[in-house]
Every structure is written in C-alpha cells, then in structure tokens.
Amino acid sequence: MRFSAQATLLRPGGIAVITTRPWRQRGELVDFPGAVLATGAAAGLIPVERCIALLAGLRDGMLVPRPSFFQLRNLREARARGKPCRLIAHEDVLIFREPGFPGSSHELKGPQRALEDPEQVHATELGELAKDFMTEAVRLDSGIAPHAIHADRGTSMTSKPVSALLSDLAILRSHSRPKVSNDNPYSEAQFKTLKYCPAFPGTFGSLQDARAFCGVYFT
Numbered sequence: 001m002r003f004s005a006q007a008t009l010l011r012p013g014g015i016a017v018i019t020t021r022p023w024r025q026r027g028e029l030v031d032f033p034g035a036v037l038a039t040g041a042a043a044g045l046i047p048v049e050r051c052i053a054l055l056a057g058l059r060d061g062m063l064v065p066r067p068s069f070f071q072l073r074n075l076r077e078a079r080a081r082g083k084p085c086r087l088i089a090h091e092d093v094l095i096f097r098e099p100g101f102p103g104s105s106h107e108l109k110g111p112q113r114a115l116e117d118p119e120q121v122h123a124t125e126l127g128e129l130a131k132d133f134m135t136e137a138v139r140l141d142s143g144i145a146p147h148a149i150h151a152d153r154g155t156s157m158t159s160k161p162v163s164a165l166l167s168d169l170a171i172l173r174s175h176s177r178p179k180v181s182n183d184n185p186y187s188e189a190q191f192k193t194l195k196y197c198p199a200f201p202g203t204f205g206s207l208q209d210a211r212a213f214c215g216v217y218f219t
Helices: 003-009 032-042 069-080 127-140 160-168 186-195 207-217
Strands: 015-020 023-025 028-030 046-054 056-059 062-065 090-097 148-150 172-174
Touching: 015 032, 023 069, 032 046, 032 090, 127 160
Parallel strands: 148 172
Antiparallel strands: 015 090, 023 028, 046 090, 056 062
C-alpha cells in the first residue's frame, strides 16, 4: 500500500478509512494493523481513530462469529500441535486524516497571525457564529485542526453547523462528567470570574458597551 500516493489524492483535511486485520504466520501473530498505522503516520497522515469491526452475523438477536477460512485453518493447525490459540474474529478500522483544512491549500500563503478576537461577544448564541469562530481559529493555525475540543451541551455546540464542521475535520468532542465541576475548561472558569468581578456592571447599555468592557477585561 502506497500511503504517499494516497496522501497526495486526499484534499486538505480529507479522511481515509482503511480496514485490515492481524494474522498468524507459522503460529506467530503478525500485527499488521500496527504496521499500517506506523506507515500512514510516516507518510504524513494523522491517525485519528482505531476501531474494531466484528466479523459476525446476527441470528435470533445474537452475534454469530464468522471468521475467515484461513483463520479457522490456522487455529486448527495450532491446536493440533498442542499450542493454545485464540480465533481472530475482527478487523481493525483505521481512520487517518490529511493535515490541513478543507478548502485550503496544503501550505497557507503569507505569515500566520493570532486570532484577532480570542474572546467574542455577541447579542445571541448561534451555531453559525460558533462555526465561524472555530473555522477562523483553525485557518490561522496553518489549517491544523486539534484532535479534540471540550464541548458543553449548549445549543451552539450541538447545532448542525458545528457538528458538521467537527465531523469534516475529524475533531472529537469531550464532555464534563456529571457533577464534576473541575472538568470544565479554563474558559468556563474565566467566564464565572468575569461575572463576579467587582467592576462587572451586571447589565450593559448596548452590545458595544459589552464588547468594550470585555476588550479591557481580557487584555
């Protein structure tokens, strides 16, 4: 398998899904999925996830193993030699991502800069606003998407625009454990600190007033 050729065909941020399985050679287990993972990473692809696909059917509500003929033969031969051996009844599903951001070139032109407004204030909470903020953050980081982001279960993070963006970029979402307050990210703690700041007015006369206050507070 030529990963370098596959990486060339993928668009920036593109996803490649490969199924493979370990096998036995002269009774010894060969970790072929591990070799594929290492080869993909060496070709510049980013390993995103490793899943298991059972080789099984469903009969009367129960899983029925359906291993390959060669796996069954290897198992019988090993047990005939008195060697204990387990039957391999699954395949590894390996997910890779091409570095970069959908719609961008592999190398962004011009110098990179920090996000102009790392804290933004809006009159309402919208999924489109959250999507635009994340898109700009990834673009300014040379198109490199993070492996995961911490997400609450608010309307923005569960909205279709944000969900679609995270799916396209293969970004995982982490969530706080129930009743574990210190699982919240620093941004949540910072927001509470802002509200308890002695200078916080409680209400603002306008959206511009709120932005002006936060601009001073966060800098």
